[in-house]
Amino acid sequence: MSKKNLIVIGNGMVGHHFLEQLVATPAAADFDITVFGEEKLLAYDRVHLSEYFSGSTHTDLAMGTADWYAANNIDLRLGEQVTAIDRAKQTITTPMGDYAYDELVLATGSYPFVPPIKGNDHPHCLVYRTLEDLDSIRASSEGVKTGVVVGGGLLGLEAANALKSLGLEAHVVEFAPRLMPVQLDADGGALLKRKIEELGVQVHTEKATTEIVEGEEARLRMNFSDDTHLETDLIVFSAGIRPQDALARSSDLAMGERGGIVVNDQCTTSDPHIHAIGECALWSEKIFGLVAPGYTMARTLASVLNGDQKAAFTGADMSTKLKLLGVDVGSIGDAHGQTQGARNIRFNDEKAGHYRRMVISEDGKKLLGAILVGDNSHYDTLLQYALNGIELPEQPETLILPESQGGAPTLGPDALPETASICSCHNVSKGDICGVIDAGCTDLGSVKAETKASTGCGGCAALLKNVVDSELEKRGVEVSKDICEHFPYSRQDLFNIVKVNGIRTFQTLIRDHGKGHGCDICKPAVASILATCWNEHILATDHVPLQDTNDTFMANMQKNGTYSIVPRIPGGEITPDKLIVLGEVAKEYDLYTKITGGQRVDLFGATLSQLPEIWEKLIAAGFETGHAYGKSLRTVKSCVGNTWCRYGVQDSVGMAITLENRYKGLRAPHKVKMAVSGCTRECAEAQSKDFGVIATENGWNLYVCGNGGMRPRHGDLFATDLSDEELIRTIDRVVMFYVRTADRLQRTSVWMENLEGGLDYLKQVVLEDSLGICDELEQHMADLVGTYQCEWKTAVEDPEKRKRFREFVNAPEKKDPVQEWTTERDQRRPLLEGEPA
Amino acid sequence: MKARTSWDVVCTVDDLVPESGVAVWTEDGPVAVFYLPHRLPALFAISHTDPFTGKNVLARGITGDLKGQPVVASPLYKQHFNLQTGQCLEDEGVNVETYPILLDGNNVRVEIPAANKESVAA
Numbered sequence: 001m002s003k004k005n006l007i008v009i010g011n012g013m014v015g016h017h018f019l020e021q022l023v024a025t026p027a028a029a030d031f032d033i034t035v036f037g038e039e040k041l042l043a044y045d046r047v048h049l050s051e052y053f054s055g056s057t058h059t060d061l062a063m064g065t066a067d068w069y070a071a072n073n074i075d076l077r078l079g080e081q082v083t084a085i086d087r088a089k090q091t092i093t094t095p096m097g098d099y100a101y102d103e104l105v106l107a108t109g110s111y112p113f114v115p116p117i118k119g120n121d122h123p124h125c126l127v128y129r130t131l132e133d134l135d136s137i138r139a140s141s142e143g144v145k146t147g148v149v150v151g152g153g154l155l156g157l158e159a160a161n162a163l164k165s166l167g168l169e170a171h172v173v174e175f176a177p178r179l180m181p182v183q184l185d186a187d188g189g190a191l192l193k194r195k196i197e198e199l200g201v202q203v204h205t206e207k208a209t210t211e212i213v214e215g216e217e218a219r220l221r222m223n224f225s226d227d228t229h230l231e232t233d234l235i236v237f238s239a240g241i242r243p244q245d246a247l248a249r250s251s252d253l254a255m256g257e258r259g260g261i262v263v264n265d266q267c268t269t270s271d272p273h274i275h276a277i278g279e280c281a282l283w284s285e286k287i288f289g290l291v292a293p294g295y296t297m298a299r300t301l302a303s304v305l306n307g308d309q310k311a312a313f314t315g316a317d318m319s320t321k322l323k324l325l326g327v328d329v330g331s332i333g334d335a336h337g338q339t340q341g342a343r344n345i346r347f348n349d350e351k352a353g354h355y356r357r358m359v360i361s362e363d364g365k366k367l368l369g370a371i372l373v374g375d376n377s378h379y380d381t382l383l384q385y386a387l388n389g390i391e392l393p394e395q396p397e398t399l400i401l402p403e404s405q406g407g408a409p410t411l412g413p414d415a416l417p418e419t420a421s422i423c424s425c426h427n428v429s430k431g432d433i434c435g436v437i438d439a440g441c442t443d444l445g446s447v448k449a450e451t452k453a454s455t456g457c458g459g460c461a462a463l464l465k466n467v468v469d470s471e472l473e474k475r476g477v478e479v480s481k482d483i484c485e486h487f488p489y490s491r492q493d494l495f496n497i498v499k500v501n502g503i504r505t506f507q508t509l510i511r512d513h514g515k516g517h518g519c520d521i522c523k524p525a526v527a528s529i530l531a532t533c534w535n536e537h538i539l540a541t542d543h544v545p546l547q548d549t550n551d552t553f554m555a556n557m558q559k560n561g562t563y564s565i566v567p568r569i570p571g572g573e574i575t576p577d578k579l580i581v582l583g584e585v586a587k588e589y590d591l592y593t594k595i596t597g598g599q600r601v602d603l604f605g606a607t608l609s610q611l612p613e614i615w616e617k618l619i620a621a622g623f624e625t626g627h628a629y630g631k632s633l634r635t636v637k638s639c640v641g642n643t644w645c646r647y648g649v650q651d652s653v654g655m656a657i658t659l660e661n662r663y664k665g666l667r668a669p670h671k672v673k674m675a676v677s678g679c680t681r682e683c684a685e686a687q688s689k690d691f692g693v694i695a696t697e698n699g700w701n702l703y704v705c706g707n708g709g710m711r712p713r714h715g716d717l718f719a720t721d722l723s724d725e726e727l728i729r730t731i732d733r734v735v736m737f738y739v740r741t742a743d744r745l746q747r748t749s750v751w752m753e754n755l756e757g758g759l760d761y762l763k764q765v766v767l768e769d770s771l772g773i774c775d776e777l778e779q780h781m782a783d784l785v786g787t788y789q790c791e792w793k794t795a796v797e798d799p800e801k802r803k804r805f806r807e808f809v810n811a812p813e814k815k816d817p818v819q820e821w822t823t824e825r826d827q828r829r830p831l832l833e834g835e836p837a
Numbered sequence: 838m839k840a841r842t843s844w845d846v847v848c849t850v851d852d853l854v855p856e857s858g859v860a861v862w863t864e865d866g867p868v869a870v871f872y873l874p875h876r877l878p879a880l881f882a883i884s885h886t887d888p889f890t891g892k893n894v895l896a897r898g899i900t901g902d903l904k905g906q907p908v909v910a911s912p913l914y915k916q917h918f919n920l921q922t923g924q925c926l927e928d929e930g931v932n933v934e935t936y937p938i939l940l941d942g943n944n945v946r947v948e949i950p951a952a953n954k955e956s957v958a959a
Binding site: 507517522544545553560608804809814817818 | 847852859860866867894899
């Protein structure tokens with residue numbers, strides 16, 4: 001039997017999800033699949049669009065890869081717009097030709113609604129929907145000050161956030177009397193307005209724009225019906241969406257009165273071979289403008305095409321939980337209490353800025369809906385009560401009262417029924433999670449990979465973790481965090497034990513808190529903890545045997561057993577005299593010489609016994625150890641900054657040197673890299689470092705927990721426009737908190753990803769001092785900075801420590817017989833295995 | 838029974854580093870001598886040559902115990918070797934030479950097989 005042609009028009013989130021679902025069914029083998037996308041880019045995550053301005057790229061936001069499409073034999077045709085459907089011939093037309101289909105799926109999504117206001121076609125009137133739109137907004141924002149978003153709904157506030165992250169003074173203009181009129185009531189909307197205004201976004205409600213004209217102080221002026229006006233340099237319309245249904249309309253499919261392609265419960269249109277899913281589809285007179293219902297339609301249609309006659313779309317929960325401009329907003333079910341007989345319980349703390357409203361059934365037993373502003377910590381519990389019809393406690397108000405006023409603790413994962421929906425984006429129930437755990441998943445990562453739970457909007461991450469932890473615990477799976485067989489503790493536990501008990505040696509620690517004699521896992525980890533706590537010399541008698549060979553000999557062992565030497569060159573700035581010394585030393589010892597990625601010089605091929613001699617010479621010339629061998633600060637890379645560069649706005653080299661000298665020698669769970677860029681052109685690539693600093697007109701922006709290497713990660717923007725003092729204080733705190741709480745060999749990027757509460761939690765701890773430990777963290781850092789010593793200087797001055805560098809203790813003149821060398825590009829290098837001498 | 842040489846003095850107690858190793862040169866080539874003062878016996882001698890790479894580095898590894906066996910981890914690729922038997926814990930087919938070792942007053946002595954002495958001499 002020959003295969004049937006399946007054509008999908010539209011490559012957005014829902015279209016992509018449909019393909020993912022379909023290829024997982026046996027029906028995939030029956031179809032040759034072709035996908036047409038109007039945009040030139042592969043489907044990407046529109047929910048997190050504003051992250052495009054805080055460093056995310058299309059690749060970060062992409063839903064899949066071209067390789068995935070190729071591997072599944074899907075013909076992906078991006079940038080090829082479908083212009084017509086011929087239902088009689090079952091073909092579609094593009095500028096490239098006609099294509100025949102047996103089944104056609106419309107996943108064309110929606111387009112932004114631009115209100116019919118005179119002047120809305122001005123070149124600086126824009127919309128917020130695609131990455132291309134964002135590029136236009138960015139271009140329009142260059143060199144100007146103010147931006148207005150028309151529309152105070154969910155997307156409008158996201159757009160305002162985007163304008164703010166471009167550095168514009170942002171305004172929101174809303175026609176309705178409050179923000180988010182669909183999701184919030186008057187009190188909730190008012191609190192949200194106040195909070196957003198505190199963050200520097202001006203909110204203008206009950207404003208109807210009558211016309212847009214040329215401005216006097218800015219590019220544009222918006223005139224309102226109440227005879228007021230507002231000047232702005234650009235306008236972003238985000239006043240709702242309209243289904244992208246033109247193709248369907250011109251091919252005479254049944255349409256809704258106000259647009260939308262009419263579909264039945266099987267997501268099939270009035271033509272049995274044409275289907276529609278997502279924001280272009282009108283089901284039961286409703287358009288769903290959220291991703292979760294779109295995904296549900298996609299799943300339904302995949303099942304339908306797979307021959308499942310019972311598959312049906314039966315509506316979707318429109319509950320939402322968001323962080324808009326950093327403010328928590330939640331809306332569940334019948335938030336406005338429109339159900340007959342519905343009653344309300346409200347909690348409004350204007351001082352703390354928390355508003356919570358429960359809508360309960362007439363008999364008081366069921367939760368129908370809820371509104372949360374300012375604090376979403378009650379959302380998960382309330383959503384579970386509403387979705388699963390769990391009977392409310394006798395005093396339902398305890399669910400939204402603060403604990404100090406008798407509020408009940410949140411609903412534990414045990415209380416949820418098997419049918420409870422945990423992840424609505426991917427329709428994963430608690431039962432599904434139990435299923436994959438029974439089938440062998442033993443950690444959060446594998447449960448996510450297996451079920452896709454929490455990989456959509458991510459709103460259920462905390463709940464998912466609780467369910468997984470509780471279910472694993474129930475099955476007696478203990479997720480061991482023990483560092484090794486010698487200590488029944490995690491690195492963080494060991495850190496606290498060492499700190500609290502004032503333990504200064506490994507022997508004391510293992511005697512009192514461990515067993516056996518240690519190993520190459522726990523010894524270096526404990527050495528690092530001891531160094532962080534007490535900062536004694538790593539070659540002190542008690543600490544020598546704990547170190548990895550690189551730390552023991554304060555150099556990096558290479559594959560032939562020789563070492564490389566990396567002197568510190570703070571910020572990458574070096575005098576010609578010092579550079580000459582490096583050259584002379586390298587020449588004298590015939591050291592292979594290479595510039596590193598961290599703006600310093602690496603000298604390779606020194607034998608153990610040569611190390612102290614070489615360092616004597618380097619120290620005499622004013623060099624210090626570069627700690628290239630340690631789990632510690634490596635380099636602070638910098639661009640040349642405003643001293644020389646025509647574009648630089650701050651002295652990036654000076655700041656890099658200050659930071660490098662401050663944190664040099666600090667022992668951490670893993671190596672730490674930093675960089676400072678002198679302007680937003682970011683020549684120092686600071687966003688790929690553990691700590692990245694980018695100069696602004698007003699000071700410094702700090703990015704944290706970036707990474708290059710095997711698994712690149714852009715740093716998260718942590719704080720903006722900091723003064724020198726604020727910058728250093730903030731880095732002090734984050735570094736010390738990392739050093740105290742990370743696992744062994746855990747880089748900051750992974751630490752951040754595993755930190756419960758993530759970036760927001762870290763901001764609370766560091767910027768708001770929520771744990772009350774910031775003074776202690778700063779003091780600890782000050783102690784470490786105050787006790788810094790150049791380890792190599794101390795070592796070469798101490799005859800006992802120098803003894804350690806004898807190659808053979810009984811034969812000082814003896815050379816290691818197995819080192820064989822050759823010459824390549826005028827430098828000495830080791831012979832490779834099997835290479836003739 | 839294998840003919841043996843006398844016990845060679847390879848270093849003194851002062852050369853040893855507690856809980857760690859030092860390399861000595863013997864007539865059988867480079868040997869790693871470990872001193873683990875919290876164990877009995879406290880002295881171990883194995884070949885200094887890492888069998889996986891042929892490089893002379895084992896004395897520079899981290900010592901410890903795994904499931905009760907005294908071990909050193911190669912500093913290059915971190916395989917563990919039993920200090921008493923020379924057996925590699927990660928690969929059954931690999932082991933390193935071990936040597937009898939004892940303390941004679943202030944001197945550390947290692948016994949080198951005669952056959953190996955000759956081969957080196959030749």
